[in-house]
Amino acid sequence: MSLPVKLHILGCHAATPKASTHPTAQILDLQNELYLIDCGEGTQVEIRRNRIRFSKIKRIFISHLHGDHFFGLPGLISTFRLLGRKQELHVYGPEGINEAITLLLKLGQSRVDYPLIFHELSSKKSECIHEDDRMRICTIPLKHRIYTNGFLFIEKPAPRKLNMEVVGRMGIDKAYFRKIKRGEDVVLDDGHLVKNSELTIDPPPPRQYAYCSDTSYWPEIIPLIQGVDLLYHETTFLESEAALAAKTGHSTAMEAARIAKEAGVGRLLLGHYSTRYRSLNAFKKEAETIFPNVLLANEGKIFEL
Amino acid sequence: MSLPVKLHILGCHAATPKASTHPTAQILDLQNELYLIDCGEGTQVEIRRNRIRFSKIKRIFISHLHGDHFFGLPGLISTFRLLGRKQELHVYGPEGINEAITLLLKLGQSRVDYPLIFHELSSKKSECIHEDDRMRICTIPLKHRIYTNGFLFIEKPAPRKLNMEVVGRMGIDKAYFRKIKRGEDVVLDDGHLVKNSELTIDPPPPRQYAYCSDTSYWPEIIPLIQGVDLLYHETTFLESEAALAAKTGHSTAMEAARIAKEAGVGRLLLGHYSTRYRSLNAFKKEAETIFPNVLLANEGKIFEL
Numbered sequence: 001m002s003l004p005v006k007l008h009i010l011g012c013h014a015a016t017p018k019a020s021t022h023p024t025a026q027i028l029d030l031q032n033e034l035y036l037i038d039c040g041e042g043t044q045v046e047i048r049r050n051r052i053r054f055s056k057i058k059r060i061f062i063s064h065l066h067g068d069h070f071f072g073l074p075g076l077i078s079t080f081r082l083l084g085r086k087q088e089l090h091v092y093g094p095e096g097i098n099e100a101i102t103l104l105l106k107l108g109q110s111r112v113d114y115p116l117i118f119h120e121l122s123s124k125k126s127e128c129i130h131e132d133d134r135m136r137i138c139t140i141p142l143k144h145r146i147y148t149n150g151f152l153f154i155e156k157p158a159p160r161k162l163n164m165e166v167v168g169r170m171g172i173d174k175a176y177f178r179k180i181k182r183g184e185d186v187v188l189d190d191g192h193l194v195k196n197s198e199l200t201i202d203p204p205p206p207r208q209y210a211y212c213s214d215t216s217y218w219p220e221i222i223p224l225i226q227g228v229d230l231l232y233h234e235t236t237f238l239e240s241e242a243a244l245a246a247k248t249g250h251s252t253a254m255e256a257a258r259i260a261k262e263a264g265v266g267r268l269l270l271g272h273y274s275t276r277y278r279s280l281n282a283f284k285k286e287a288e289t290i291f292p293n294v295l296l297a298n299e300g301k302i303f304e305l
Numbered sequence: 306m307s308l309p310v311k312l313h314i315l316g317c318h319a320a321t322p323k324a325s326t327h328p329t330a331q332i333l334d335l336q337n338e339l340y341l342i343d344c345g346e347g348t349q350v351e352i353r354r355n356r357i358r359f360s361k362i363k364r365i366f367i368s369h370l371h372g373d374h375f376f377g378l379p380g381l382i383s384t385f386r387l388l389g390r391k392q393e394l395h396v397y398g399p400e401g402i403n404e405a406i407t408l409l410l411k412l413g414q415s416r417v418d419y420p421l422i423f424h425e426l427s428s429k430k431s432e433c434i435h436e437d438d439r440m441r442i443c444t445i446p447l448k449h450r451i452y453t454n455g456f457l458f459i460e461k462p463a464p465r466k467l468n469m470e471v472v473g474r475m476g477i478d479k480a481y482f483r484k485i486k487r488g489e490d491v492v493l494d495d496g497h498l499v500k501n502s503e504l505t506i507d508p509p510p511p512r513q514y515a516y517c518s519d520t521s522y523w524p525e526i527i528p529l530i531q532g533v534d535l536l537y538h539e540t541t542f543l544e545s546e547a548a549l550a551a552k553t554g555h556s557t558a559m560e561a562a563r564i565a566k567e568a569g570v571g572r573l574l575l576g577h578y579s580t581r582y583r584s585l586n587a588f589k590k591e592a593e594t595i596f597p598n599v600l601l602a603n604e605g606k607i608f609e610l
Contacts, residue, residue: 016384017347019354041380042322042347049324065412067383075346075376079321096412103408107370107401109451146414 012271023068043072062093064148142215158203217255234272257290271297317576328373348377367398369453447520455517463508522560539577562595576602
């Protein structure tokens with residue numbers, strides 16, 4: 001069994017933080033290793049409130065340098081120091097993020113005692129920004145008022161699973177198991193070749209999560225996010241404010257749903273709501289006129305992939 | 306009757322913001338004009354939670370550039386813009402504060418639409434940084450790990466009050482009233498001089514508030530804060546952690562009380578507690594062994610001067 005992949009919403013509202021709605025921040029729990037995506041003001045408080053362990057956060061991804069996605073980062077980086085962090089922290093974000101954090105730390109004459117490693121992004125084409133044995137993470141260039149990236153998290157395929165019934169019947173030695181899980185065929189002692197497909201069954205399909213915020217309606221992302229299990233797409237406005245959405249570099253619920261439909265994603269998760277709307281149901285209803293599997297992000301909610 | 310002077314505590318804990326304790330921020334309500342003193346992360350949410358009107362905030366005073374006194378400022382400045390502020394905002398704080406805010410706004414390609422005026426401080430001697438017909442505001446140089454100022458708010462004396470019984474009996478014309486309120490004597494039609502002290506009574510004494518955070522025990526401030534009505538003095542630690550207080554540039558409750566006693570202040574208000582302490586009563590008890598009139602700051606509390 002593969003470990004769960006979970007998305008924990010800490011904040012999913014646009015612009016100004018309020019007492020009960022928080023600016024963008026979410027935790028992607030990838031097989032028990034946590035990635036923080038965006039970090040609006042107050043994110044560290046939401047991390048505490050949601051009982052997430054700071055030490056499990058390995059990497060932080062910042063989409064763009066508007067305050068509601070970024071102004072919680074200086075405080076979080078300071079808090080890691082106060083909590084005695086020793087392990088590396090990797091921060092991915094637009095050019096300038098290093099200068100900003102470095103200046104704020106310098107003004108406070110504060111040094112971090114742990115390795116703080118910035119990966120500054122400036123490409124307007126999708127690029128792979130991290131890869132390890134579990135994950136590959138790529139940017140999704142978005143169209144907003146300033147340079148902005150979404151992020152695509154692609155799980156690596158798990159090893160193939162042994163079909164123990166067949167393996168046992170053929171008397172295949174344990175020494176071959178690792179090779180078989182990697183997908184290789186086996187030559188038996190009598191010289192007979194057994195195809196891997198006879199010996200194994202498919203592992204669970206690798207999971208993919210695409211985070212797209214903030215952005216105008218931008219069909220260029222469709223090839224990048226084709227078929228992902230879960231797409232978080234911003235919907236600051238409803239279609240009735242389409243002109244305002246276009247002007248401010250945001251999307252409507254209907255536009256988010258069009259992207260989801262064209263990209264053939266599994267489920268569409270809406271968020272980054274303008275606080276002008278009292279109820280979120282209108283976002284879901286509007287998106288469902290285009291695409292059936294619509295979820296609403298909300299502070300504190302957890303979605304499993 | 307003079308308008309009330311009130312101090313509204315938004316946050317009074319050291320270091321990291323948590324769900325129920327907030328870093329330093331307080332609102333001094335000076336005859337219905339609001340001054341914000343320090344601005345830790347999340348201050349704008351506390352402003353909302355305490356139903357304080359953003360538009361009434363005229364001036365912001367930042368003691369020093371550690372995150373727990375400053376990291377809420379970029380977001381607050383952005384929120385003022387989103388709320389359509391047009392009036393001037395004056396920000397007083399250490400050298401570098403302008404560069405920091407300007408860089409963060411530039412990275413977000415955000416401009417403020419209202420006049421944002423920085424008054425950068427670098428003097429190690431007390432200086433008057435603002436004066437108008439109601440108030441004079443001076444710095445209180447403190448001793449912390451980095452350049453830090455407290456702030457002294459001194460109300461201007463109100464006009465003298467007419468003793469209407471005497472004024473009526475002497476038949477003094479209304480035309481003289483303004484002069485008399487200013488403290489001048491009056492020469493009657495018969496050439497007789499009436500001393501101002503016969504015609505007026507003392508107005509209520511002007512109120513004074515001194516804010517001192519963060520600081521080591523630093524008796525050099527005593528002449529500056531002599532006799533103020535209310536002294537807010539930090540007490541990050543109890544005397545049992547005196548060595549840690551000295552090392553980190555903070556004070557104990559006993560040290561705060563010593564300052565209050567030597568300066569002969571009216572009341573001592575404690576705050577900037579380390580979150581290591583479960584209960585605040587120990588701070589009060591410790592300070593009361595030295596000085597009798599001790600108050601405890603707490604999130605949401607209002608103190609009248």
